[in-house]
Amino acid sequence: MSRKSASVRRDEILAATVEEIESTGLRTLRVADVAARLGLSPSLVIYHFVTKEALVAAAFAHAGENDLYRARRLAATQKPASQRLRDVVQWYMPTGSTRSWKIWIDGWSAGLFDDGVKSTFSTLDREWKTILSELIVAGLEAEEFRFSHGRMATEASAHEPTGTTVAELADDCATRILAYLDGLAVQLIFNPESVSPQTLSAWVDAFVARELE
Amino acid sequence: MSRKSASVRRDEILAATVEEIESTGLRTLRVADVAARLGLSPSLVIYHFVTKEALVAAAFAHAGENDLYRARRLAATQKPASQRLRDVVQWYMPTGSTRSWKIWIDGWSAGLFDDGVKSTFSTLDREWKTILSELIVAGLEAEEFRFSHGRMATEASAHEPTGTTVAELADDCATRILAYLDGLAVQLIFNPESVSPQTLSAWVDAFVARELE
DNA sequence: GGTTTTACTGAATCGCTGTTCAGTTAGGTT
DNA sequence: AACCTAACTGAACAGCGATTCAGTAAAACC
Numbered sequence: 001m002s003r004k005s006a007s008v009r010r011d012e013i014l015a016a017t018v019e020e021i022e023s024t025g026l027r028t029l030r031v032a033d034v035a036a037r038l039g040l041s042p043s044l045v046i047y048h049f050v051t052k053e054a055l056v057a058a059a060f061a062h063a064g065e066n067d068l069y070r071a072r073r074l075a076a077t078q079k080p081a082s083q084r085l086r087d088v089v090q091w092y093m094p095t096g097s098t099r100s101w102k103i104w105i106d107g108w109s110a111g112l113f114d115d116g117v118k119s120t121f122s123t124l125d126r127e128w129k130t131i132l133s134e135l136i137v138a139g140l141e142a143e144e145f146r147f148s149h150g151r152m153a154t155e156a157s158a159h160e161p162t163g164t165t166v167a168e169l170a171d172d173c174a175t176r177i178l179a180y181l182d183g184l185a186v187q188l189i190f191n192p193e194s195v196s197p198q199t200l201s202a203w204v205d206a207f208v209a210r211e212l213e
Numbered sequence: 214m215s216r217k218s219a220s221v222r223r224d225e226i227l228a229a230t231v232e233e234i235e236s237t238g239l240r241t242l243r244v245a246d247v248a249a250r251l252g253l254s255p256s257l258v259i260y261h262f263v264t265k266e267a268l269v270a271a272a273f274a275h276a277g278e279n280d281l282y283r284a285r286r287l288a289a290t291q292k293p294a295s296q297r298l299r300d301v302v303q304w305y306m307p308t309g310s311t312r313s314w315k316i317w318i319d320g321w322s323a324g325l326f327d328d329g330v331k332s333t334f335s336t337l338d339r340e341w342k343t344i345l346s347e348l349i350v351a352g353l354e355a356e357e358f359r360f361s362h363g364r365m366a367t368e369a370s371a372h373e374p375t376g377t378t379v380a381e382l383a384d385d386c387a388t389r390i391l392a393y394l395d396g397l398a399v400q401l402i403f404n405p406e407s408v409s410p411q412t413l414s415a416w417v418d419a420f421v422a423r424e425l426e
Numbered sequence: 427g428g429t430t431t432t433a434c435t436g437a438a439t440c441g442c443t444g445t446t447c448a449g450t451t452a453g454g455t456t
Numbered sequence: 457a458a459c460c461t462a463a464c465t466g467a468a469c470a471g472c473g474a475t476t477c478a479g480t481a482a483a484a485c486c
Contacts, residue, residue: 002482003432003433003434003481003482003483004433005433006432006433009433009434024326025322025325025326026322027322027323027326028326030472030473030474031473031474031475032473032474040434040435041434041435041436042435042473042474042475043434043435043436043475043476043477044433044434044435046474046475046476047433047434047435048433050475051474051475052473052474052475102325105318105321105322105325106322106325108318108321108322108399108402108403109238109239109240109318109319109321109322109323110240110322111402111403112238112315112318112319112402113237113238113240113241118403121403122403122404125400125403125404126404129407171407172407172412175400175404175407175408176416178396178400179393179396179397179399179400180392180393180396181396182395182396182399182400183391183392183393183394183395183396183397183399184392184396186321186392186395186396187338187388187391187392187395189321189324189325190321190324190331190334190335190338191335191338191339191388194342194384194385194388195388199385203389210423215452216451216452216453216462216463216464217463218463219462219463222463222464243442243443243444244443244444244445245443245444253464253465254464254465254466255443255444255445255465256445256446256447256464256465256466257463257464257465259444259445259446260463260464260465261463263445264444264445265443265444265445
């Protein structure tokens with residue numbers, strides 16, 4: 001039987017775990033199933049990850065970093081910032097990409113009461129925000145768009161005590177965009193009849209356009 | 214020991230189940246804990262609900278109907294429609310209300326792979342949409358606001374094959390608002406630093422104002 | 427080629443928790 | 457007051473699935 005170095009095996013196992021979660025859910029995830037998917041013994045999985053809980057936490061981090069990697073590549077193109085922003089948003093979107101979505105909803109649920117998973121998600125989320133935020137700043141500097149007006153004047157300065165740096169505004173803007181995307185993903189799962197992928201895509205474009213005109 | 218009629222007990226148990234899910238999560242929910250919370254035997258819980266799975270499904274439906282009940286009361290006031298819309302949205306919001314939120318994220322996760330739960334969530338979601346949608350239509354008729362312009366002209370007619378009834382537009386609008394709220398709730402859980410309740414409230418107001426000017 | 431390291435397995439364990447079931451008793455009915 | 461229905465319990469069962477552990481054999485190292 002072929003043996004592999006620890007790091008390679010670990011990656012294989014993580015990938016298998018992600019697939020398993022994606023296809024049958026965290027709920028019914030068994031170590032044995034992950035092992036079976038690779039034709040290995042359950043003991044080996046525990047050998048590498050010590051505990052199921054740790055395996056799951058690592059799997060989420062793995063999947064998250066994967067998605068981020070692709071997003072960063074999309075963000076590092078030579079295209080204009082506004083186009084790169086669209087590309088990244090499209091990749092994040094629950095439709096039209098290979099990006100897994102169910103796993104994140106399961107992840108949110110796991111993060112509710114597991115501090116390890118929760119902090120993983122916090123940092124992943126911050127990284128996404130950074131990517132978007134930087135693209136927004138780039139677009140502003142290139143004068144491809146600017147912050148829509150009502151935003152800055154009304155809400156921001158009136159209610160928020162936070163400073164008004166461009167970076168901070170961009171960060172808030174990114175937060176709103178990601179929130180909208182997450183919410184639409186949930187809608188897509190529970191009411192696929194009421195939102196087609198195209199509709200959804202149009203809505204997102206409109207949202208972004210309204211934030212950055 | 215005091216005995217109660219089946220329906221009363223059932224309600225008590227459902228309430229206890231909801232509390233338990235809210236406080237420790239679906240993940241670690243044990244029938245015994247639910248029973249302990251009421252000083253009852255685990256057997257009784259099964260006696261009334263036959264299976265744990267059924268108990269959980271019933272608990273979600275119960276919690277959902279509860280929230281809807283309150284929302285409907287807020288929607289049936291004598292206030293102007295725009296105000297009622299705000300009230301309902303405020304109640305749905307992850308901040309400033311007693312409405313439980315963690316339970317819904319757990320619920321989404323459960324619904325991913327459990328068709329029973331999934332359909333419960335679909336209908337609950339549709340009911341929320343109906344409430345909002347009707348308020349929107351009422352507000353339009355009273356000329357308290359109208360659909361923001363870019364919306365109707367650009368996205369709706371250009372991309373969507375769906376009809377352009379006022380009711381349909383209102384429904385779509387409700388969908389977007391609910392999606393945004395759901396997404397913000399997730400943000401609030403994983404990055405409470407980046408969004409204060411007030412900020413969030415302001416963002417939602419802005420979103421609604423931008424949909425209905 | 428021998429030795430050490432380390433990936434890997436199979437079988438056994440063991441705790442946990444949903445469910446069963448035979449029996450008990452409260453409370454309404456007549 | 458006898459009775460009957462239905463709420464309720466406690467103890468046992470049963471199965472699942474994570475983890476353990478003693479042992480095997482590939483590689484890597486010398």
